[in-house]
Amino acid sequence: xADRVMMKGNEAIAEGAxxxxxxxxxxxxxxxxxxxxxxxxxxxxxxxxxxxxxESEVSAINMVYGAAGAxxxxxxxxxxxxxxxxxxxxxxxxxxxxxxxxxxxSRGGPGLGGLAPSQSDYFQATKGGGHGDYRLxxxxxxxxxxxIDLMYEGFVTADKYRNPVMILADGILGQMMEPVxxxxxxxxxxxxxxxxxxxMINGKPQSIINSLGLAYEDLExxxxxxxxxxxEIAAHEIxxxxxxxxxxxxxxxxxxxxxxxxxxxxxxxxxxxKKVGLFRPxxxxxxxxxxxxxxxxxxKRFLVVEMSAGQMVEDVxxxxxxxxxxxxxxxxxxxxPSVIDVNNAIIKCFASQGVA
Amino acid sequence: xxxxxxxxxALQDRVLSYCPGCxxxxxxxxxxxxxxxxxxxxxxxxxxxxxxxxTAYNFFNCDCQQAAHxxxxxxxxxxxxxxxxxxxxxxxxxGDLASIGTAEIIHAANRGEQFTxxxxxxxxxxxxxxxxxxxxxxxxxxxxxxxxxxxxxxxYPIKMTEMxxxxxxxxxxxxxxxxxxxNVNKAKEAIKKAFEAQIQGKGFAMVxxxxxxxxxxxxxxxxxxxxxENNMIPQFPLGIVRDQEGGAR
Numbered sequence: 001x002a003d004r005v006m007m008k009g010n011e012a013i014a015e016g017a018x019x020x021x022x023x024x025x026x027x028x029x030x031x032x033x034x035x036x037x038x039x040x041x042x043x044x045x046x047x048x049x050x051x052x053x054x055e056s057e058v059s060a061i062n063m064v065y066g067a068a069g070a071x072x073x074x075x076x077x078x079x080x081x082x083x084x085x086x087x088x089x090x091x092x093x094x095x096x097x098x099x100x101x102x103x104x105x106s107r108g109g110p111g112l113g114g115l116a117p118s119q120s121d122y123f124q125a126t127k128g129g130g131h132g133d134y135r136l137x138x139x140x141x142x143x144x145x146x147x148i149d150l151m152y153e154g155f156v157t158a159d160k161y162r163n164p165v166m167i168l169a170d171g172i173l174g175q176m177m178e179p180v181x182x183x184x185x186x187x188x189x190x191x192x193x194x195x196x197x198x199x200m201i202n203g204k205p206q207s208i209i210n211s212l213g214l215a216y217e218d219l220e221x222x223x224x225x226x227x228x229x230x231x232e233i234a235a236h237e238i239x240x241x242x243x244x245x246x247x248x249x250x251x252x253x254x255x256x257x258x259x260x261x262x263x264x265x266x267x268x269x270x271x272x273x274k275k276v277g278l279f280r281p282x283x284x285x286x287x288x289x290x291x292x293x294x295x296x297x298x299x300k301r302f303l304v305v306e307m308s309a310g311q312m313v314e315d316v317x318x319x320x321x322x323x324x325x326x327x328x329x330x331x332x333x334x335x336x337p338s339v340i341d342v343n344n345a346i347i348k349c350f351a352s353q354g355v356a
Numbered sequence: 357x358x359x360x361x362x363x364x365x366a367l368q369d370r371v372l373s374y375c376p377g378c379x380x381x382x383x384x385x386x387x388x389x390x391x392x393x394x395x396x397x398x399x400x401x402x403x404x405x406x407x408x409x410x411t412a413y414n415f416f417n418c419d420c421q422q423a424a425h426x427x428x429x430x431x432x433x434x435x436x437x438x439x440x441x442x443x444x445x446x447x448x449x450x451g452d453l454a455s456i457g458t459a460e461i462i463h464a465a466n467r468g469e470q471f472t473x474x475x476x477x478x479x480x481x482x483x484x485x486x487x488x489x490x491x492x493x494x495x496x497x498x499x500x501x502x503x504x505x506x507x508x509x510x511x512y513p514i515k516m517t518e519m520x521x522x523x524x525x526x527x528x529x530x531x532x533x534x535x536x537x538x539n540v541n542k543a544k545e546a547i548k549k550a551f552e553a554q555i556q557g558k559g560f561a562m563v564x565x566x567x568x569x570x571x572x573x574x575x576x577x578x579x580x581x582x583x584x585e586n587n588m589i590p591q592f593p594l595g596i597v598r599d600q601e602g603g604a605r
């Protein structure tokens with residue numbers, strides 16, 4: 001039986017994780033994601049799970065390392081400044097190839113920044129953030145329902161590739177309430193984890209969770225293997241949504257909260273007679289470059305809308321590779337673009353790009 | 357012929373990566389002997405630090421996780437919470453535990469996490485080549501205290517065992533040394549108690565082991581053992597400072 005309930009985005013992160021079989025949560029308070037640890041602190045003991053309020057985000061992410069290394073589905077959540085603190089641990093987790101989910105309910109920066117929603121952590125999430133040649137699988141929900149769905153997909157994908165997954169949300173998604181359908185999860189899809197450190201019981205060979213490759217050739221081999229895995233992920237884990245792109249002359253590219261504003265602006269522009277579509281990347285890494293390239297080759301022009309000074313726009317430009325024009329409209333930290341703002345940007349594009 | 361002495365099963369048959377004269381080898385052996393005597397090798401999970409013992413997973417014959425610098429207590433916390441019937445221990449040096457990882461060790465101890473900590477204090481950074489540690493003695497010369505540790509600007513050696521003894525939760529806290537056979541035996545007793553505390557589900561236990569670093573101290577191994585006895589022990593007094601089973605000492 002599926003339950004239809006009203007839920008806050010942050011609660012959906014927690015409930016979605018629990019339904020995905022995550023019984024270990026490690027976190028540290030930071031606004032605007034506090035409902036996640038609060039929900040976990042209440043729920044996990046009821047189902048025999050473990051909630052630890054760690055002494056810092058640094059400690060929390062290293063607890064995720066330990067739990068994931070011991071074979072459990074584990075997660076942490078935080079917001080931008082806290083996620084920066086986790087970067088060392090995330091690099092180790094990627095290096096040791098441990099499956100887990102890290103949630104960033106992002107807020108404005110740099111520095112302590114503000115509490116209001118922002119999308120200015122795109123670079124950090126998709127381009128590294130921590131040291132070394134590693135990749136996170138980055139998923140960006142745009143509704144509370146999608147948060148629930150992607151928490152499940154996140155854990156399954158993390159286990160499938162032994163790779164950390166980041167759910168990149170923002171303060172709006174974390175704080176808003178929407179109706180969601182909570183379906184019963186029938187198949188948790190937890191693969192066997194013979195590599196986990198569960199003890200050398202019944203003749204199991206020694207398991208070592210490690211990201212050290214002291215010898216030069218060792219480290220090269222490790223990195224070649226990691227890159228091969230990332231290529232595999234890039235080939236199979238692209239997620240995006242297209243609306244009205246078939247006959248569009250201009251396609252808005254936006255993710256998360258921005259995509260919702262962009263959709264309303266698209267509807268308004270269509271009513272004004274403009275041929276506009278929407279392309280919403282759901283996987284920010286791997287980025288749906290190939291599909292954008294196809295759309296560019298078909299002559300579509302692009303307008304990227306972000307709540308940042310322009311981060312994802314670089315990936316769109318790389319995909320378009322000069323085939324057509326890419327414009328950008330960004331709202332800086334703390335403010336959300338209005339439908340009128342985006343609609344004006346669309347009209348401006350049509351004027352400057354010479355689109356009829 | 358009866359075999360009366362051999363390698364503990366909990367130690368792998370490998371050449372240790374430690375310098376000649378380093379006491380890490382003795383401490384590894386003591387931990388391995390205790391694991392064997394308690395018959396818990398198959399269910400033991402070690403957490404290796406960053407420092408000279410970073411590759412401890414190559415030496416201990418049990419499952420191991422290698423932790424980021426200083427974070428071993430956070431990693432061990434989670435392993436033990438996921439697998440409460442396993443035996444978990446961290447093996448950390450003074451830079452790892454008493455400098456970059458002070459928050460992790462204090463809070464793991466304060467939560468009363470049920471794992472065992474082997475804290476190897478040799479008053480210097482070994483792996484990186486002899487820099488000042490939080491436990492470096494006043495006046496001690498290192499590559500980053502070339503004029504000797506000046507307590508006016510670099511502070512005093514941190515006594516981690518005494519610091520953790522201010523907390524309510526820890527069950528067993530002891531400082532031992534391995535500079536002579538008598539103390540090696542005492543060290544083993546303390547390590548055994550620290551593992552027993554965990555196995556009996558009683559709480560957090562840490563054994564601080566005073567250790568030598570003849571390479572970075574610039575001494576022969578024999579001189580280093582003497583230096584430890586004459587200089588470190590007055591600064592870091594030996595003994596069991598907390599044994600809740602036997603009452604406060």
